[in-house]
Amino acid sequence: MSQYQAGSYNIGGGEVKRRQLVAMFGAFFTISTLIGFVTQDISKGARISIFLPALVFAIGFFQSRQKFCVAYGFMGAFNFGRIGDVSKVQSPEDRARDRRFSVILLSKAVLLAAVITAIAQFV
Numbered sequence: 610m611s612q613y614q615a616g617s618y619n620i621g622g623g624e625v626k627r628r629q630l631v632a633m634f635g636a637f638f639t640i641s642t643l644i645g646f647v648t649q650d651i652s653k654g655a656r657i658s659i660f661l662p663a664l665v666f667a668i669g670f671f672q673s674r675q676k677f678c679v680a681y682g683f684m685g686a687f688n689f690g691r692i693g694d695v696s697k698v699q700s701p702e703d704r705a706r707d708r709r710f711s712v713i714l715l716s717k718a719v720l721l722a723a724v725i726t727a728i729a730q731f732v
Contacts, residue, residue: 611689612689613687613689613696613698615698615700615702615703615706615707616703616706616707616709616710617675617677617710618675618676618677619676619677619678619681619682619686619687619688619707620672620676620677620678620681620687620688620689621676621688621689621690623688623690623691623692624678624688624689624692625672625673625676626673627692628669628672628673628678629669629673630669631665631668631669631672631673632666632668632669632670632672632673633669634665634666634669635662635663635664635665635666635667635668635669635670636666636670638662638665638666639659639662639663639665639666639725642658642659642662643659643729643732646659646729646732647732653730656726656729656730657726657730659725659726659729660722660723660725660726663721663722663725663726664718664719664722666722666725667717667718667719667721667722667725668714668715668718670718670721671714671717671718671721672714675714677710677711677714679711679714679715679718680711681695681707682707682708682710682711682714683707683708683711685697685698685703685704685707685708686698
């Protein structure tokens with residue numbers, strides 16, 4: 610998509626690439642943290658700390674796949690131009706749709722991070 614669509618798309622190519630980079634960094638830190646847990650025999654209770662890098666991965670992953678920025682959705686903004694060229698959503702109905710979609714994406718990210726955290730408890 611190359612144009613704003615309420616509750617569906619609010620970022621273009623450059624912004625999507627930034628979210629992909631965030632997902633890659635989150636995946637790297639999640640995997641390296643998990644490897645550290647296993648090789649250092651870290652306690653099960655301490656393994657909950659993997660939630661944060663897993664959440665960074667999950668948020669970046671879902672935002673890049675959906676071409677939708679959660680923060681922009683909550684702010685009522687979109688960007689299909691250069692990085693930093695943010696435009697405001699004018700319609701109150703569109704802003705409401707974007708906020709609902711932001712909650713959905715954020716919920717999916719938290720759920721995925723929780724699943725990754727649960728898996729880390731058993732590895």
